[in-house]
Amino acid sequence: MSRRAAVWCLSLLLSGCPAPRPDPAPRPGRPVLPPLAPAVPTYSERLPFTSLAAAQNHLYAGTAQGLLRFDEATGALVRLTRESGLAGDRVFGVAAHYASGVWVATDGGLSRFHAGVWRQVKPGLPPGPPPTRLAATREALWAGGPRGLALLTGERWR
Secondary structure (H helix, E strand, O other): OOHHHHHHHHHHHHOOOOOOOOOOOOOOOOOOOOOOOOOOOOOOOOOOOOEEEEEOOEEEEEEOOEEEEEEOOOOOEEEEOHHHOOOOOOEEEEEEEOOOEEEEEEOOEEEEEEOOEEEEOOOOOOOOOOOOEEEEOOOEEEEEEOOEEEEEEOOEEO
16 A cells, blocks of 8 residues: 555544644654644545445545545545446445455445445355454455355355
8 A cells, every 4th residue: 555545544543533642842853743644635524434345546545425435646535326237335345356356335235346346245144243354365255244254266156
């Protein structure tokens, strides 16, 4: 992850924290550091972020109103929702891997963005709340939540 994406991610996490108090005066032997970045864009959502994932110069942030995708190269911020191809608007978990794509657990089911297309993942988990934690690998997806842990390889859930 580049410095710009890391600073943006950090600003998302700290958007609700109070600003630190400045040092009254530099202490002897302590270097005076310049600000991290003079013009880093920040974004603050009224609702909390449910998850963060990064892959291929994009940072993904799950919210109760969709998935935010920050493009590191252009600085563009896009909100993805059911209208964009997600299974639902309320995002509970997100995972990203350079080879397997972006996986999103929503209130409407599990979605995957791969090869430029959003697809709904075949249901295979027991009925109940959706997974809240996702981890993607090259060929599989781990999904965890109130119902336990499941592994999706290809089209098969275990």
